[in-house]
Amino acid sequence: MSHSARDPAAALVLTDTLWFVEVVRDAQAGNLSAFDTLFRYYNARICTYLTRLVGNDEEGHDLAQETFIKVWRALPGMHDESRFETWLYRIATNTAIDQLRRRKFRWPLRKNHEADDTSERTCVAGPEEQVEEAELVKLALAQLSPQYRACLLLQHVAGFTQREIAQSLNLSEKSISIYVGRGSEQFRQAYERLENGLDATKKRRLAP
Amino acid sequence: MKNSMLRPCADWVERLAVRYPDDLSYVERVALNEHLASCPTCAAIHSAYQVMGARIYSLPPVEPLPALPYRLLQREQCAAPYVEQLKTMSPGILFRLKSFSEKIVKHLHQGMIYARSDDHHLYAFCNGNSSILWKYKESHVFFSSPAVKNGVAHRMFVV
Numbered sequence: 001m002s003h004s005a006r007d008p009a010a011a012l013v014l015t016d017t018l019w020f021v022e023v024v025r026d027a028q029a030g031n032l033s034a035f036d037t038l039f040r041y042y043n044a045r046i047c048t049y050l051t052r053l054v055g056n057d058e059e060g061h062d063l064a065q066e067t068f069i070k071v072w073r074a075l076p077g078m079h080d081e082s083r084f085e086t087w088l089y090r091i092a093t094n095t096a097i098d099q100l101r102r103r104k105f106r107w108p109l110r111k112n113h114e115a116d117d118t119s120e121r122t123c124v125a126g127p128e129e130q131v132e133e134a135e136l137v138k139l140a141l142a143q144l145s146p147q148y149r150a151c152l153l154l155q156h157v158a159g160f161t162q163r164e165i166a167q168s169l170n171l172s173e174k175s176i177s178i179y180v181g182r183g184s185e186q187f188r189q190a191y192e193r194l195e196n197g198l199d200a201t202k203k204r205r206l207a208p
Numbered sequence: 209m210k211n212s213m214l215r216p217c218a219d220w221v222e223r224l225a226v227r228y229p230d231d232l233s234y235v236e237r238v239a240l241n242e243h244l245a246s247c248p249t250c251a252a253i254h255s256a257y258q259v260m261g262a263r264i265y266s267l268p269p270v271e272p273l274p275a276l277p278y279r280l281l282q283r284e285q286c287a288a289p290y291v292e293q294l295k296t297m298s299p300g301i302l303f304r305l306k307s308f309s310e311k312i313v314k315h316l317h318q319g320m321i322y323a324r325s326d327d328h329h330l331y332a333f334c335n336g337n338s339s340i341l342w343k344y345k346e347s348h349v350f351f352s353s354p355a356v357k358n359g360v361a362h363r364m365f366v367v
Binding site: 032035036039043044047048051052057060061064065068069072133134137138141152153155156157161162163177178180181182183184185187188191 | 216221222223224225226227228230231253256257260261262263264265266267268269270271272273276277278281
């Protein structure tokens, strides 16, 4: 007896997966309606991923559109329909990294400038704690290299296992394990440095 | 008190950052749990990673794109007149294509003909204006030359 036959939940997942593979196949055959289904399924996720990866809303949306166009062009050549998701994220990641290289982003300059600005803004305006935390997370992410940032976003935002991240970035699982480990540690230190800086600024403001 | 001065044990730094059960084998997970029980520094950092992961996950969602750029995609599709191209193929080639599968889905995009059935994949790549290289499941099955004129296949020679 198959696993899915014993477990109704697993059977449902299988049905969904088969349906999904069918949609991907239809899209591969040039069915624009099927591709629209895929687009609606991944639109918000790809926009969020790319915006976080490049650190800019407008550019994230431009890259998302570019990604979907590239996917449409490349779909006929995709080999394994069941790996569509990791393949899609690979195209999105490569599109973003190419863009970052082309425009020669200078994250350190930008982030230091923004970190100071944010500290000032948050203290003066007194924003809610959640907004402040989100800003710190974005700033800490901006301090990572694009590859470390991609690994953390794929892990925590896309919900990928390390094996899936490896498929998405076309790297070995061992490399991904190292990237995720180093990226997590750099992110932790960057976040705590920013948080300490923010606390110190607040204390200075409150001092008579 | 902040933990930024803490440093994880060098041997465990990669495994502290795992998030999903599939990321570690059972043996590795047991070993990690044993290490966390005996090393307060790594336990604190492991906990911090979980919190950081949750913070990244909880970032506010980004507004999605309003719609697909349909016109652009349709233009891409129209740019590849695959029906016309297939009509110009010799009957022998079409027969050969069909013999690989019961139901062939054809798509040509940017010089590539794509044919597929449930269990067969057959690709034809247009190599500039001089030749077509056919691939069947990553293996070259036959090669034709000179078979293309102005992007249109006129004659095919099976090797």
